[in-house]
Each structure stands twice: as structure tokens, then as C-alpha cells.
Amino acid sequence: MIVDFLIPLISTVVSVSTPILLAATGELVTEKSGVLNLGVEGMMLLGAIAGFAINFAASDPQFADSAPWLATLAPWLGAAAGGIAGALGALLFGAIVLGLGANQVATGLALVIFGGGVSSLIGTGYVGMALQPFDQIFPDSLAQDPVYKLVFGYSPLVYFSFLMVFAVYWFLNRTRAGLVLRAVGENDISARSIGYSVVGVRYAAIAFGGAMAGIAGSYFSMVITPLWAEGMTAGRGWIALALVVFSGWRSGRLLLGAYFFGLFMTLELYAKASGFSFLPSQFWASMPYLMAIVVLALMSARGRGGAEAPACLGKPYMTDA
Amino acid sequence: MTILTRRNFIKTAAAASTLPLMGRAAFADEPLKVGYIYLGPVGDFGWTWAHEKGRKAMVDHFGGKVVADYVENVAEDQSATPVIKDLAAQGHKLIFTTSFGYMDQTLEVAKAYPDAKFEHCTGYKKADNVGVYNNRFHEGRAVQGTIAGHMSKTGVIGYLGSFKVPEVVMGVNSFALSAQAVNPKIKVKLVMIDSWFDPAKEAAAAETLANLGCDVIATHTDSPAALQVCEKKKIYGFGQGADMSRFAPHAHLTAIEDIWGPYYISRAQAMLDGKWASDDAWWGMKEGAVVMAPYNKSLPAPVVAAAKKIVDGYMTGTYDVFTGPIADQAGADKVAKGEKMPLDKLAGIDWYVKGVES
Numbered sequence: 001m002i003v004d005f006l007i008p009l010i011s012t013v014v015s016v017s018t019p020i021l022l023a024a025t026g027e028l029v030t031e032k033s034g035v036l037n038l039g040v041e042g043m044m045l046l047g048a049i050a051g052f053a054i055n056f057a058a059s060d061p062q063f064a065d066s067a068p069w070l071a072t073l074a075p076w077l078g079a080a081a082g083g084i085a086g087a088l089g090a091l092l093f094g095a096i097v098l099g100l101g102a103n104q105v106a107t108g109l110a111l112v113i114f115g116g117g118v119s120s121l122i123g124t125g126y127v128g129m130a131l132q133p134f135d136q137i138f139p140d141s142l143a144q145d146p147v148y149k150l151v152f153g154y155s156p157l158v159y160f161s162f163l164m165v166f167a168v169y170w171f172l173n174r175t176r177a178g179l180v181l182r183a184v185g186e187n188d189i190s191a192r193s194i195g196y197s198v199v200g201v202r203y204a205a206i207a208f209g210g211a212m213a214g215i216a217g218s219y220f221s222m223v224i225t226p227l228w229a230e231g232m233t234a235g236r237g238w239i240a241l242a243l244v245v246f247s248g249w250r251s252g253r254l255l256l257g258a259y260f261f262g263l264f265m266t267l268e269l270y271a272k273a274s275g276f277s278f279l280p281s282q283f284w285a286s287m288p289y290l291m292a293i294v295v296l297a298l299m300s301a302r303g304r305g306g307a308e309a310p311a312c313l314g315k316p317y318m319t320d321a
Numbered sequence: 322m323t324i325l326t327r328r329n330f331i332k333t334a335a336a337a338s339t340l341p342l343m344g345r346a347a348f349a350d351e352p353l354k355v356g357y358i359y360l361g362p363v364g365d366f367g368w369t370w371a372h373e374k375g376r377k378a379m380v381d382h383f384g385g386k387v388v389a390d391y392v393e394n395v396a397e398d399q400s401a402t403p404v405i406k407d408l409a410a411q412g413h414k415l416i417f418t419t420s421f422g423y424m425d426q427t428l429e430v431a432k433a434y435p436d437a438k439f440e441h442c443t444g445y446k447k448a449d450n451v452g453v454y455n456n457r458f459h460e461g462r463a464v465q466g467t468i469a470g471h472m473s474k475t476g477v478i479g480y481l482g483s484f485k486v487p488e489v490v491m492g493v494n495s496f497a498l499s500a501q502a503v504n505p506k507i508k509v510k511l512v513m514i515d516s517w518f519d520p521a522k523e524a525a526a527a528e529t530l531a532n533l534g535c536d537v538i539a540t541h542t543d544s545p546a547a548l549q550v551c552e553k554k555k556i557y558g559f560g561q562g563a564d565m566s567r568f569a570p571h572a573h574l575t576a577i578e579d580i581w582g583p584y585y586i587s588r589a590q591a592m593l594d595g596k597w598a599s600d601d602a603w604w605g606m607k608e609g610a611v612v613m614a615p616y617n618k619s620l621p622a623p624v625v626a627a628a629k630k631i632v633d634g635y636m637t638g639t640y641d642v643f644t645g646p647i648a649d650q651a652g653a654d655k656v657a658k659g660e661k662m663p664l665d666k667l668a669g670i671d672w673y674v675k676g677v678e679s
Binding site: 270 | 361362363364365366370394479485510511512513514515516518519520521522523524525526528529530531532533544545546549553567568678679
């Protein structure tokens, strides 16, 4: 009984948390390289429409006879397209801030507007269309089992989000390339003086951040609600940005922060549906934001404390010459 | 021709190339300029989409005599004031503000532009040049509640709401009362998500309601997200604002379709005739403003008959779901037996009926 109740609850938490985690993981890498890209929301929307459009095109019944494998592949192509679209948006941002030395904050905000505008323009033809949800990878015996689905019942993108958190942790802390990326973010002049290409590293970090945001966006349009609606990410990109800061630029805390946000948003809904109306509903609605911040603030108070932001975050750096 | 906002500046750029053409048309015969303020994007396939359909119907109806612009994604806070003001300053003589949260902003701008006429949707504050209009959506909710009462096996049904505003409270109460008329023991679980448009949260809320035992869920937010969850969980749901059956062919039992076109046409006509006056329009099934989408083929015939009976009752004026006895959540009597709740009371309603868990 309790299992029947808890497992769907956990599944809701996972589906709320995953896109935030994906986008925040990408932004973490971008920021570690010293670039502040505020355009996460815009890149997510680009990813959402690209993922939907490609998935929709590939699952068209006209291919059912000639290429039946295409429909199986469609959501994977969609997720890849989402990543590519997000990365392209990010590279545009990169060209402006790295190539032209423009202000990163202003350019990032412009990217939000750009992503929203382009996605709604492309999306006009897709309003009212629906897809098969991209929600299961394991066979029914595991994914539909009332107990095993706790582990096996999710979209591939959920497993991907966990994989990426650990990959990013490993990359940043255990590899030479990660060390170079952090060095570029901490002191661009020094990194340059010992022969590393600051601009090159930052382009790569920006593209990675964009790809992750794009995949996060495709999670909205292919997994949570397999449809396209303008502005469907409804501000989650900003949450992802805030999480990177509150996590103190650490991937482990990012994972925790994203899941605390998801947990409290889900508990908010359960509290309301169960009749906890002694507190105004706006209070419950603010809980996920508050609790994610409180938890992360407590953790950094217990830790070393102090500023953990990459020293060059947001500072313009133009040329490797 | 669209107004520049954060989201649609690209569309504007495309539209701008047609500006010279429009300018010429304007010289030929000064058309009536009508402005619309939208809450969501026109592509939400829900509330805003329905208003946009109404706007297009009006423009088509009048040919070149009426032109209409809109601004989408306008937040329900102080930032709406300058947007409404801009429309008025650009010479829009009739401005529709299409969500409850624009009430005070509309009145504020109306004071500064006494020549322009304003119409505020779902509100209750009027002025000489501000009218209010709404549709009696609760008539459709009564149909949904009747169906839910028949179709629920668990005796628990869900209502996914946005904010506690009269328009939503009315819907909840109508849904609950009509379901109770079928099954007196039925419970309605209510979740407000504090947003009109947030597909991910709408989906999470629908999953929550399903997990708490609801097997029929009514939606009062703007995307088909909850319906898709219903389809996946093999429970029932209703479309909001439009026929959304293609998103959930099995779960979608019916939908309340918002038809704003006839009202917008009548008001623009009143402007052209110089007969516009501030009024308090509240159209329903009878006027063709609230229409039920086709019933799902899986619905048993007696349930469809019961639903149609409610529709007929509203068409002929013989049925009103807000007929006493009605008690509030705490059990206090609110409407005496046999009495009907007066429309002005209904328009400002802020309490839930017995059997609603919120």
C-alpha cells in the first residue's frame, strides 16, 4: 500500500527534477570556464522545439513501411536535435561574448528572448500536435512492475542526467582537461601564459552547456508533456541558473539541490490536494524555491564557506593573441 | 501587425514587412482599431488560443472595417499597465484585457484614456468606459461534474486549478455540486498550482491527484498536460478551452470550448454603431459562448444522456447548478433550499462547497 503510494510520488519528483538537473549541469561547466550564460531558458526552448519537431518528423507514419526502425529511433534523434539546437544557440552567444567581447549578462538575456522568439516561430506549425512519450527504456516486466519501476521505470534522459552529473564531477576533478577548464575559469591570463587557448576552452564549455540545456528542453516537449506549447519551460531555466550558484559550483550539491527542488514542489502539490489549506497556497508554492535555497545555504555554511565562484566568471576576455 | 514583446519580436520583424500595405489601407477608410491583452502565448492551445480565435473571427467578420492587434505573454502584475497604456496611446479605441489579473490595471489606464473603451474579462469592477464580460463556464463544469459523478469508481475526483479567483471557484463548486447530484458521497480534491500555464507543474499536479485516488480530473489551467497524464494513467480527464481529444484519445471525455467570437463581433459592432455602453456581459450555452466538445465514444449512453440533459437545461433556462440547498466546506448553509444563487454573488464567490478538499 505504502509502496503503491510512494513510488508514483518519487516518479513525480524525478520528472520535475530531471530537466533542472540537466540544464544546471551544463551551466556548471560553462560557468567553471569563466563564462556566465544567463540564456539557459532560451536554449531550453530551442531544445524543446527542435526535439519535438525532429521526433515528430521521424515518427511520421509514412516511414512505417520503408523504415520501421525510424519510429523507434525518433525520440533519440529528438533528444540529439535538442542538444544540437541548444548548442547552436549557445555558440551564437559564444561568438558574441568571446568574439566581440560583449557583456555576458546582456548577451545572455538576449539569448533568452531569442530562444523564446525563434522557438515560438518554428513552433506555430506544431501547436496541437502530440507525440508518443519518450518514457521507458526497459522492458515492461521491469518498467511497469509496481516495485521495480522505482529503478527501471524512467525515461532514458533521467539516467542520462545522473550519468552526466557523475561524468562532469569526474571530468572537472579527476582529469587534466577538467583542470585546464577550471584554470581558464580561475585565471584566464595565467592559463593563456602557459599556453592554453582560453577562447577555445570557453567555446567548448559554452557549447556543452547549451547542449545540456537543449536536452533539458527536449525533456519537456518529449517526456513530461509530449506536445509543443510556446514558453513551455515556464521559467525552469532560471531555477537551473540559481541552483548553480547555490550549489557553490559543485556537481554533487547540484544533484541534491535539483532533487530538493523537485521534492518540495511535489510535496507542495500533495499538501494542497490533501487539504492543508491552513496556509495560503502561495506559501506552498514558494516552498520549493525556499527549501532548495535553505538546504544549499546550510550545506555551504557547514563546509568551508567563502566565495566559490570561478574568479573570472562573467569577465570579458577577447583574444588569445 | 503585432506589438513588440519579449517573446514575439521575431514575428514582429516578419510582420513589419507588411506595414506599408496596411498603412495604405488605413488611409482609404479609417478602420476601428481593437486591442487585445493576452495572458499566455497564442499557441497555448487553451485560454489565450480561444481568445485569439475570437479575435480572428471578429477581424474576418468585418473585413477591413476593423483591425485588431494583440500583445501576448503579459504578466498579471504592474507591468501590464504600460502595455495596456501603449495600446490606448496607439489609438486602439476598444481594448479587451483577457484575464482576471488585469482588473485594476485596466481601470487605471481607462481613467487616463476616457475616449477609449475597455472590456475586462472575468472581472467585476466597472467604470463608464470599462465593461466586464465573461462566459458562464460553470455551465460546462456542471456537465463535466455530471459525467465525473457517473464515471468515477473510487468516489474521489480531482480538480486542477490555477488561482483562487471567482472564475475558478465557480468552476470547482459547479463541478462538485453536479458530481454530488449523481453520487452524494463523492469527494473533490483540489490543487491550485499558482500559475495559468506551467505544463510541467500541471503534469506533476495531475500525477499527484491520480496517486491520491482521483480517477477523473478536471483541468482549469491552460495546457493539455494534465490530459496526457490521464491518458498515461488510464484515468479520465476533460479538455480546457478547446477540444483536446487528440492529446488523449481515451482519457478525453469532453471539453468546454470557449467561443468568444460572437461576443467580440457584437462589441465591435456596437463601437461602429456608436452604441457602446459599459455593461456586464455573461454569456453561456444559450448564447453559444460555451459549447461542449464531442463526447468520447467510450462514454455509456446513459451518461451522455445525463450530460445532454444538463446542456438542455441551460439552453432552456430550466436548470441551474447553483440552486440550494448549498453548504460551504464547514457545513454552514449558504443558499437555502430551492433558491438560486444571484449572479452578482456568484461573480464574487470565494468559498468552496461541501465535499471539496483543498
